Amino acid sequence: MPNKAIIHTDNAPEAIGTYSQAVKVNGTVYLSGQIPLIPETMEMVSGDFAAEAHQVFKNLQAVCTEAGGGLQDIVKLNIYLTDLGNFPTVNEVMAQYFTEPYPARAAIGISQLPKGAQIEADGIMVSAG
DSSP states (O other), X not given: OOOEEXXXXXXXXXXXXXXXXXXXXXXXXXXXXXXXXXTTTTEEOOSOHXXXXXHHHHHHHHHXXXXXXXXXXXXXXXXXXXXXXXXXXXXXXXXTTOOSSOOEEEEEEOSOOGGGOSEEEEEEEEOOO
């Protein structure tokens, strides 16, 4: 049986379904998808796509911190976009949160996301602990 720990922080949005914010197994953290919800209000961030992207990365950072790491510890990042035309903005926003070496990444165009979000991201983080 693997050493499995559920990660939860009030600094990221509450799970809105049957899942955990993240699950840590033997130093690997599986991060659930984050949409641009403001943790304190559970309302979508207002503004343009860039504002949504910033909130997604802030939410991921909060979960990573609770799990004992940070965004730089993410080894695989998946980004889901309802409009692939926003891909250049994703790169601009990511550059404010990540430095080289960057994680492996996929950007996937999809038709809908929860609560009408334009972006969602999940990933896998490897921590020392």
